Amino acid sequence: MTLQQKVRRDMVEAMKAKEEVRLRVLRSLLTLFTNELTATKRTPQDLLTDEEVLGLIRRSVKQRVEAATQFRTGKREDLAENEEAEAKVLEAYLPAMMSKEDILKVVKVKMEEMKVVDKSGMGRLMGAVMLELKGKADGKDVKEVIEQALN
Numbered sequence: 001m002t003l004q005q006k007v008r009r010d011m012v013e014a015m016k017a018k019e020e021v022r023l024r025v026l027r028s029l030l031t032l033f034t035n036e037l038t039a040t041k042r043t044p045q046d047l048l049t050d051e052e053v054l055g056l057i058r059r060s061v062k063q064r065v066e067a068a069t070q071f072r073t074g075k076r077e078d079l080a081e082n083e084e085a086e087a088k089v090l091e092a093y094l095p096a097m098m099s100k101e102d103i104l105k106v107v108k109v110k111m112e113e114m115k116v117v118d119k120s121g122m123g124r125l126m127g128a129v130m131l132e133l134k135g136k137a138d139g140k141d142v143k144e145v146i147e148q149a150l151n
Contacts, residue, residue: 003053003093004033021082025089032056054094054135061090098137103145106133111149119150 001009011026034044036056048056064087071080107129111117116125129142 002047003050004048007033007053007093021085022089025086029057029060029090032060051135057090057093058135061087061094064090095136097141098133100141100145103129103133103137103142104149107142107145107149116150122146122150125150 007026007029014023014026033048036048037044037046064083068080068083071083110125110128114125114128126146
């Protein structure tokens with residue numbers, strides 16, 4: 001079962017269980033999938049790859065986290081909590097992110113391979129590490145680990 005099919009099945013379960021937040025989030029996610037399919041000149045009945053689905057989910061999580069931050073600065077705690085609840089529903093579909101210790105191991109190997117010893121090679125190193133860890137590690141964490149390793 002693809003991730004897209006799992007989301008569709010979970011939406012039906014959310015309907016039956018009358019879980020309003022989860023249902024709303026999954027419906028919006030399915031709309032995103034359909035929009036992505038039509039934008040890439042495919043029919044709405046086609047299936048996205050799991051990688052494409054994960055990319056869309058990550059983007060949705062990021063949007064909701066940013067919206068929650070904006071609502072907090074605007075002193076709208078009720079709306080911020082709603083956005084965070086939606087982000088939690090979406091995060092359940094994402095694989096666990098790597099810890100900073102695991103990222104550090106990859107960074108050290110890449111530093112050896114690329115012979116990067118100072119901050120002048122940070123951009124190349126960052127690009128190589130992100131390519132290897134695509135979807136497995138958060139970009140902010142990778143940047144922090146690389147900066148610490150180069151200091």
